[in-house]
Amino acid sequence: MSTVKPNNDAEHFKRVRIVLVNTSHPGNIGGAARAMKNMGLVSLYLVAPKKFPDPEANWRAAGGEDLLDSVVVVDTLDEAIADCKLVIGTSARERRIPWPLLTPKECADQAVAESQVHDVAFVFGREDRGLTNEELHKCNAHVHIPANPAYSALNLATAVQVLCYEFRMSALAYERGGPVHFDDWDQPPADNKALEAYYEHLRQTLEALSFLEPGNPRQTMTRLRRLYNRIRLDDMELSILRGILTATNNYIYHTDNKIEALEKELASLRQQSDQKS
Amino acid sequence: MSTVKPNNDAEHFKRVRIVLVNTSHPGNIGGAARAMKNMGLVSLYLVAPKKFPDPEANWRAAGGEDLLDSVVVVDTLDEAIADCKLVIGTSARERRIPWPLLTPKECADQAVAESQVHDVAFVFGREDRGLTNEELHKCNAHVHIPANPAYSALNLATAVQVLCYEFRMSALAYERGGPVHFDDWDQPPADNKALEAYYEHLRQTLEALSFLEPGNPRQTMTRLRRLYNRIRLDDMELSILRGILTATNNYIYHTDNKIEALEKELASLRQQSDQKS
Numbered sequence: 001m002s003t004v005k006p007n008n009d010a011e012h013f014k015r016v017r018i019v020l021v022n023t024s025h026p027g028n029i030g031g032a033a034r035a036m037k038n039m040g041l042v043s044l045y046l047v048a049p050k051k052f053p054d055p056e057a058n059w060r061a062a063g064g065e066d067l068l069d070s071v072v073v074v075d076t077l078d079e080a081i082a083d084c085k086l087v088i089g090t091s092a093r094e095r096r097i098p099w100p101l102l103t104p105k106e107c108a109d110q111a112v113a114e115s116q117v118h119d120v121a122f123v124f125g126r127e128d129r130g131l132t133n134e135e136l137h138k139c140n141a142h143v144h145i146p147a148n149p150a151y152s153a154l155n156l157a158t159a160v161q162v163l164c165y166e167f168r169m170s171a172l173a174y175e176r177g178g179p180v181h182f183d184d185w186d187q188p189p190a191d192n193k194a195l196e197a198y199y200e201h202l203r204q205t206l207e208a209l210s211f212l213e214p215g216n217p218r219q220t221m222t223r224l225r226r227l228y229n230r231i232r233l234d235d236m237e238l239s240i241l242r243g244i245l246t247a248t249n250n251y252i253y254h255t256d257n258k259i260e261a262l263e264k265e266l267a268s269l270r271q272q273s274d275q276k277s
Numbered sequence: 278m279s280t281v282k283p284n285n286d287a288e289h290f291k292r293v294r295i296v297l298v299n300t301s302h303p304g305n306i307g308g309a310a311r312a313m314k315n316m317g318l319v320s321l322y323l324v325a326p327k328k329f330p331d332p333e334a335n336w337r338a339a340g341g342e343d344l345l346d347s348v349v350v351v352d353t354l355d356e357a358i359a360d361c362k363l364v365i366g367t368s369a370r371e372r373r374i375p376w377p378l379l380t381p382k383e384c385a386d387q388a389v390a391e392s393q394v395h396d397v398a399f400v401f402g403r404e405d406r407g408l409t410n411e412e413l414h415k416c417n418a419h420v421h422i423p424a425n426p427a428y429s430a431l432n433l434a435t436a437v438q439v440l441c442y443e444f445r446m447s448a449l450a451y452e453r454g455g456p457v458h459f460d461d462w463d464q465p466p467a468d469n470k471a472l473e474a475y476y477e478h479l480r481q482t483l484e485a486l487s488f489l490e491p492g493n494p495r496q497t498m499t500r501l502r503r504l505y506n507r508i509r510l511d512d513m514e515l516s517i518l519r520g521i522l523t524a525t526n527n528y529i530y531h532t533d534n535k536i537e538a539l540e541k542e543l544a545s546l547r548q549q550s551d552q553k554s
Contacts, residue, residue: 035435040425063428098463105446145442146449148317151340158312158438165422165439169382172423211524220517231508240497247488248525255532262539269546276553 012115012171017043018160019080019123021131026051028127030060030068031157037064039164040171045080045121046073060157077123077135082193085118086111086232089131089139090159092152097222100141100230107143108166112174118189122163127156137225138192140232187234194238198245199225205245208252289392289448294320295437296357296400298408303328305404307337307345308434314341316441317448321348322357322398337434354400354412362395363388366416367436369407369429377418384420385443389451399440404433464511471515475522476502482522485529 018036023029029052033044044067046052052073058065074080081087088107091099102110111120123139125131136142145162147154154162190198203221206212212220233241295313300306306329310321321344323329329350335342351357358364365384368376379387388397400416402408413419422439424431431439467475480498483489489497510518 034432037428038424038431038435040427062432063430103446146445147315148445150317151314153340154315155311155339158315161435161438162442165442168423168425169380206521206524209521209524209528211521223514223517227508227510227514231504233504237500237504240500244483244486244488247483247486251486252528255536259532259535259539262536262543266539266543266546269543269550273546273550273553276550 010171010175012112012174013040014042015115015118016041016111016120016122016167017045017080017084018164019045019047019077019121020049020156020160021047021077021080021123021135022050022126023052023156024050024127025156026054026057027060028156029054030057030062030064031155032124032160033057033061033064033067033071035064035157035161035164037061037067038161039168041164041167042067042070044068044071046071047077047080048075049073077138078192078196081121081123081138083119083191084121085189085191086114086120087123087139087192088121088141088143089123089136090125090163091136091142091144092130092154097219097226099136099139099226102141102143104143104145104163104166105170107141107163108170110141111167112170122160122167124156124159133222137222137229138196140229187236190233190235190238194235195228195233198228198233198238198242201242201245205248208249287448287452289389289451290317291319292392292395293318293388293397293399293444294322294357294361295441296322296324296354296398297326297433297437298324298354298357298400298412299327299403300329300433301327301404302433303331303334304337305433306331307334307339307341308432309401309437310334310338310341310344310348312341312434312438312441314338314344315438316445318441318444319344319347321345323348323350324354324357325352326350354415358398358400358415360396361398363391363397363418364400364416365398365418365420366400366408366413367402367440368413368419368421369431376413376416379418379420381420381422381440381443382447384418384440385447387418388444389447399437399444401433401436464513467510467512467515471512472505472510475505475515475519478519478522482525485526 018032018041020029020032023046026049029046029049036042036044053068057068061068072080088102088111091101107122111122114120123131123135125135143163145154145159199221202224203212207214295309295318297306297309300323303326306323306326313319313321330345334345338345349357365379365388368378384399388399391397399420400408400412402412420440422431422436476498479501480489484491
């Protein structure tokens with residue numbers, strides 16, 4: 001099309017990865033690869049696929065086999081998104097605790113804008129059950145394809161097709177100087193690995209303060225995850241928050257030591273005065 | 278999705294028909310039916326299909342078999358579009374005589390607008406050769422899916438999926454009188470007074486932890502303000518954050534008291550033992 005000047009060497013086509021979690025049918029992996037290739041995306045991650053590599057994946061990939069050759073297979077979602085700074089998970093259901101929810105178009109515009117500067121992940125769940133809540137809570141935002149409620153069972157490769165298509169449309173609009181909204185910032189955003197480390201530090205600290213009972217911290221930690229995931233923390237903000245936790249832990253440590261020391265001293269003095277009398 | 282109110286009884290979902298010309302593989306007919314069902318379209322026309330009905334069509338249709346039961350099979354494209362007042366043909370190639378060429382989005386918007394009042398057809402050609410020039414010249418406009426030039430061979434069912442998806446997005450936006458957008462949340466946003474109280478509580482706590490020197494907390498507090506102001510905290514999130522500060526302050530208060538008490542006791546014991554000796 002004369003109005004469209006696709007540029008598949010553009011960074012954004014390389015910087016957006018498709019992450020498929022626990023895929024059961026290799027045919028869907030192939031279908032996803034073909035959809036990506038059709039739309040110009042190149043980076044495919046598989047988290048603990050049930051059957052891969054598999055001839056059916058290559059067959060379904062049609063012209064997209066090269067994406068299967070360069071696929072990255074990992075054991076956990078954390079590994080697949082560790083270096084990503086925008087993670088968007090596909091969600092079919094409404095959540096008890098609603099997360100920021102994007103339309104496919106909003107998701108694509110955001111991904112195009114941010115993939116100019118850092119890596120972005122679109123995360124897809126299992127054919128039957130989608131993503132777990134724990135997996136969805138690792139995402140900055142969720143995207144929902146508003147299918148026909150009477151039959152909303154989108155095939156996995158179809159869902160990948162729809163988001164890759166929207167991404168391509170936004171990317172082409174961006175290359176034509178189309179509208180894209182992205183605010184400059186003084187600090188780079190924190191990556192997912194650093195965020196996970198913060199959540200663990202936070203949980204330990206809140207337990208040390210007996211704010212969380214080690215038993216069921218779930219709801220509260222989920223709300224805190226939603227809070228900090230949607231804020232898109234930058235590196236300096238994250239280091240301030242880590243610093244506050246460290247200061248808290250140091251305080252706990254030093255006062256505990258001091259109390260222990262005082263109690264020891266007290267005990268030995270009592271002993272001495274008992275012996276004297 | 279509570280924000281999306283799809284209305285598949287709306288005229289436009291009934292008035293837009295998908296026309297497949299000379300389809301070779303029954304699997305693609307089934308795939309097209311599933312894509313239509315997913316997106317809420319109901320009217321499928323087949324022009325001289327090579328193999329239909331066929332078990333593979335039903336198998337690929339998954340939940341969309343009902344569309345296959347009500348499918349209309351005709352011999353010529355003319356019959357399939359006779360009563361339509363807007364006919365849009367899919368075109369992969371640029372034409373010697375350029376026709377009005379729409380993007381999928383433009384095609385969907387036009388179809389939604391016109392299907393309020395009359396019938397609309399999206400026409401798809403053969404898997405291998407698409408539509409003939411003669412067939413394309415029966416169309417009011419052409420639509421092109423700008424796929425990756427390096428691999429633009431869209432599967433027929435995929436092309437149907439993309440146009441039905443765009444149609445659904447435009448239809449939902451039309452029904453809502455606006456674009457699909459997320460705006461509901463489970464908690465009301467915190468008001469400014471509550472936020473200011475939080476910042477003060479936070480500042481005092483960070484000074485008690487000697488994380489901030491009472492002298493110049495400026496930079497850090499400013500960054501923390503920016504962080505929590507841009508997140509748009511809701512009431513429950515704010516009460517969790519206040520709860521953490523309260524737990525921290527309680528810890529500081531109790532340990533300080535305990536240390537003070539221990540030191541008193543120690544001092545008096547020392548006095549007593551001095552008097553005895």
